[in-house]
Amino acid sequence: MRLRDWLNNRTGYRKLLDHLLNEPVLGGARWAYIFGSALAILFCIQILTGIVLAFYYSPSTKEAWGSVYYLDQEILLGWFVRGLHHYSSSAIILLLVTHLFQVFLYGAYRPPRELTWWSGILMLFVTLAFSLTGYLLPWDQKGFWATSVVASIAGTFPVIGHFLRTTLQGGNDFGNLTLTRFFGFHVFLLPAFLTSLFLFHLFLFRRNGVTPHWKRDTNELHKKTEPFWPKQIIYDIIFATALVFVLSLFVIVQHGAPLDAPADPSSSYLARPEWYFRWLFELLKIVPGKWEGPAVLGFCLFTFFFLAALPLVEKSPVPSFKNRRVHLVVAFGIAGLISWLTLSSFIADWNDKGVALQEKQAQTETAKALQLAKGGIPPGGALDLYLNDSYETGKRLFMEHCKNCHKAGGEEEGEGSAPDLTNFMTHEWVKGLIADPTDPKYFGKTKITGMDPTDVPDEDLDALTDYVLSLGGLAPHSKRGETLFEDSGCHTCHPRGNEEASDGPTLDQYGSKTWMYRVIKNPDHPLLYGEQNEMPAFDGKLLDSQIDDLINYIFNKKSLVVSEQL
Amino acid sequence: MKRRSFFNLILGFCTTAVSAIVGLPVLSVFFDPARKQTVRRGDKPHEFEAVESLPIDIPRKREIIQKGTDAWDRSDPKPVGAVWLVRRKGNTVDAFSVACPHLGCATGFNSEKNVFFCPCHDSAFSLEDGKTIFGPAPRGLDPLPVKIEEGKILVTFKKFIQGITSRKEA
Numbered sequence: 001m002r003l004r005d006w007l008n009n010r011t012g013y014r015k016l017l018d019h020l021l022n023e024p025v026l027g028g029a030r031w032a033y034i035f036g037s038a039l040a041i042l043f044c045i046q047i048l049t050g051i052v053l054a055f056y057y058s059p060s061t062k063e064a065w066g067s068v069y070y071l072d073q074e075i076l077l078g079w080f081v082r083g084l085h086h087y088s089s090s091a092i093i094l095l096l097v098t099h100l101f102q103v104f105l106y107g108a109y110r111p112p113r114e115l116t117w118w119s120g121i122l123m124l125f126v127t128l129a130f131s132l133t134g135y136l137l138p139w140d141q142k143g144f145w146a147t148s149v150v151a152s153i154a155g156t157f158p159v160i161g162h163f164l165r166t167t168l169q170g171g172n173d174f175g176n177l178t179l180t181r182f183f184g185f186h187v188f189l190l191p192a193f194l195t196s197l198f199l200f201h202l203f204l205f206r207r208n209g210v211t212p213h214w215k216r217d218t219n220e221l222h223k224k225t226e227p228f229w230p231k232q233i234i235y236d237i238i239f240a241t242a243l244v245f246v247l248s249l250f251v252i253v254q255h256g257a258p259l260d261a262p263a264d265p266s267s268s269y270l271a272r273p274e275w276y277f278r279w280l281f282e283l284l285k286i287v288p289g290k291w292e293g294p295a296v297l298g299f300c301l302f303t304f305f306f307l308a309a310l311p312l313v314e315k316s317p318v319p320s321f322k323n324r325r326v327h328l329v330v331a332f333g334i335a336g337l338i339s340w341l342t343l344s345s346f347i348a349d350w351n352d353k354g355v356a357l358q359e360k361q362a363q364t365e366t367a368k369a370l371q372l373a374k375g376g377i378p379p380g381g382a383l384d385l386y387l388n389d390s391y392e393t394g395k396r397l398f399m400e401h402c403k404n405c406h407k408a409g410g411e412e413e414g415e416g417s418a419p420d421l422t423n424f425m426t427h428e429w430v431k432g433l434i435a436d437p438t439d440p441k442y443f444g445k446t447k448i449t450g451m452d453p454t455d456v457p458d459e460d461l462d463a464l465t466d467y468v469l470s471l472g473g474l475a476p477h478s479k480r481g482e483t484l485f486e487d488s489g490c491h492t493c494h495p496r497g498n499e500e501a502s503d504g505p506t507l508d509q510y511g512s513k514t515w516m517y518r519v520i521k522n523p524d525h526p527l528l529y530g531e532q533n534e535m536p537a538f539d540g541k542l543l544d545s546q547i548d549d550l551i552n553y554i555f556n557k558k559s560l561v562v563s564e565q566l
Numbered sequence: 567m568k569r570r571s572f573f574n575l576i577l578g579f580c581t582t583a584v585s586a587i588v589g590l591p592v593l594s595v596f597f598d599p600a601r602k603q604t605v606r607r608g609d610k611p612h613e614f615e616a617v618e619s620l621p622i623d624i625p626r627k628r629e630i631i632q633k634g635t636d637a638w639d640r641s642d643p644k645p646v647g648a649v650w651l652v653r654r655k656g657n658t659v660d661a662f663s664v665a666c667p668h669l670g671c672a673t674g675f676n677s678e679k680n681v682f683f684c685p686c687h688d689s690a691f692s693l694e695d696g697k698t699i700f701g702p703a704p705r706g707l708d709p710l711p712v713k714i715e716e717g718k719i720l721v722t723f724k725k726f727i728q729g730i731t732s733r734k735e736a
């Protein structure tokens with residue numbers, strides 16, 4: 001007791017506490033009043049989780065993704081903290097709208113509470129700004145593409161568009177300064193702004209009290225008036241606790257917030273904004289070309305002015321529904337339109353095969369990036385993960401040097417004048433080759449001739465295939481195949497060692513890495529395709545490590561065939 | 567001079583001076599990037615494959631991998647965007663930026679309808695000349711300068727300001 005007395009004598013905290021807890025609630029505690037305090041709690045959660053996120057986050061295009069990845073995947077419960085921050089921002093939007101509707105329906109914007117109402121509306125916009133700036137920070141595909149669209153929208157504003165856009169993104173294009181800027185907004189400016197607004201809001205609320213339902217008469221209200229503590233505060237706490245429970249359950253079920261593959265401006269990512277901006281997105285889609293700007297701007301301004309002007313124009317003696325028909329119709333009209341737009345945007349995507357395909361592709365990319373990131377982010381930034389990846393290098397090399405003639409069953413679109421390398425060196429592929437080397441899929445379109453189709457029963461073909469594959473260690477040895485090889489006279493043209501002067505290419509270590517090296521480096525070698533060869537020799541043009549990557553690619557190319565129509 | 571207005575003068579002077587000394591530089595630092603080329607890319611043309619290796623009137627998407635500086639950061643070549651290459655009869659090639667002129671999403675090609683297509687707000691563009699044939703895009707796909715040297719395709723990559731009818735470089 002002595003300590004508290006000591007403190008009280010110096011701070012007077014008891015008076016403050018008394019003031020906070022015993023402030024009368026006109027008409028008594030009500031569940032309807034719980035939303036504001038729940039918002040305050042969620043905002044505190046954002047600050048707390050945001051601060052620890054900021055302990056890890058590094059705002060630069062090379063590092064942002066990696067730093068979020070690290071927090072998410074390597075730090076104990078990092079995913080949970082980031083998940084809370086992510087989903088709590090959605091919860092805040094939901095609650096804000098609910099809170100706004102509650103005070104709207106009760107008529108709480110009416111004098112003397114105009115300033116409370118206006119500061120609330122401002123807080124809604126500040127929260128949207130929070131979400132917008134936060135969404136870009138991880139510098140992943142989702143955030144990058146969605147936010148570029150927003151920046152472009154800003155750019156279409158009449159007169160100030162260009163200035164607005166370059167100021168927002170900090171320069172002529174998205175880059176490092178966009179991230180540092182968004183980080184500055186998200187972590188310094190907006191929190192300071194929102195905190196001030198919130199304190200102002202709270203101060204005014206405490207000064208003017210709650211707005212009870214208009215039907216309750218003054219006598220009854222005064223009789224039932226009670227202090228904040230305990231009942232109203234208990235209501236508030238119960239709701240906020242339930243909310244935090246549901247939120248954390250949600251975070252667990254979702255395994256934290258999504259982190260897409262690193263932002264890649266050359267990819268074709270399907271840009272979609274967060275759900276609470278979907279209505280805007282859909283609006284852009286349905287309004288025809290030149291009406292788009294005016295329509296979107298008009299709708300937003302109308303909503304804003306409707307909300308802002310409400311306390312000035314709605315002056316009925318009692319805010320009953322009967323007296324406010326027009327206002328209710330407009331408010332529910334706006335809400336209905338926004339909900340309808342949101343829904344139809346989601347429904348359109350659900351019914352679109354292309355969308356599903358692109359989402360699947362994005363998931364594959366994401367899984368790949370997360371896998372590669374385990375080895376650390378390269379000095380050039382997260383996008384270089386792919387460049388440094390053997391498979392991706394192989395793919396690039398294939399695209400550059402091989403795909404004009406060879407197909408490989410992936411994203412490359414070869415013209416197929418040379419053998420199709422799809423499923424290269426699988427049993428099926430080699431069997432097809434032995435059966436008919438003149439097939440256009442194999443050597444049919446090349447100048448390489450000399451071997452006729454092999455006309456033997458299917459089992460024999462299988463045995464031959466196994467034998468040929470065994471030469472390069474790609475299948476176990478087949479005795480039957482070896483006998484067949486010799487009986488059918490294959491060996492008369494195809495040596496199995498490196499003896500000179502033969503009619504056909506040697507099958508020494510056929511299909512193995514050594515053999516691939518030879519073919520890629522010197523396909524015109526007399527032991528291979530000799531004078532009939534048309535393929536360029538890559539000896540001296542590609543490094544051994546590059547040939548390794550190419551071989552790796554050819555043998556492991558994606559089974560996922562990417563549709564041309566994307 | 568009255569005492570009161572003398573005090574007001576001092577107050578006015580001090581506030582203006584302090585606001586100006588601190589405020590103007592702060593504003594400058596905030597707004598300066600808005601009028602700068604913060605992100606710079608080379609303007610050397612990009613070399614792609616030989617004309618003959620492209621099919622006629624079927625677009626192919628190619629990545630643009632380019633060196634550049636982004637504020638303080640000078641980077642090794644990295645992907646900065648993508649282009650459509652379309653070979654025409656008579657061995658000419660058209661190149662378009664993949665970025666949708668509406669709001670910058672990446673366009674795709676719909677091979678059933680034979681049009682370029684943007685999955686964001688459903689704009690569609692003609693295969694022949696990139697003109698907008700459907701949707702909100704205010705202009706057609708942005709053509710890029712193409713040269714053919716020794717049979718190879720050379721394309722100069724550019725970025726344009728989206729959402730406006732005129733074609734202005736960003």
Ligand code: HEM
Pocket residue numbers: 043046047049050051053054057068082085086088089090092127130131133134135136137138186187188191257258
């Ligand atoms: C109403 C308040 C806030 C909202 C609605 C909000 C929203 C968001 C969103 C949507 C993200 C992206 C999360 C993701 O998907 O990865 C984000 C990231 C971030 N936020 Fe906030 N935020 C709020 C307050 C704060 C505060 C107060 C701070 C710090 C003082 C903060 C720090 C951060 C940081 C460092 C990141 C980047 C890390 C990451 O993306 O995982 N946020 N925020």
Ligand code: FES
Pocket residue numbers: 666667668669670671684685686687688689701702703
């Ligand atoms: S961005 Fe392509 S239609 Fe909107």
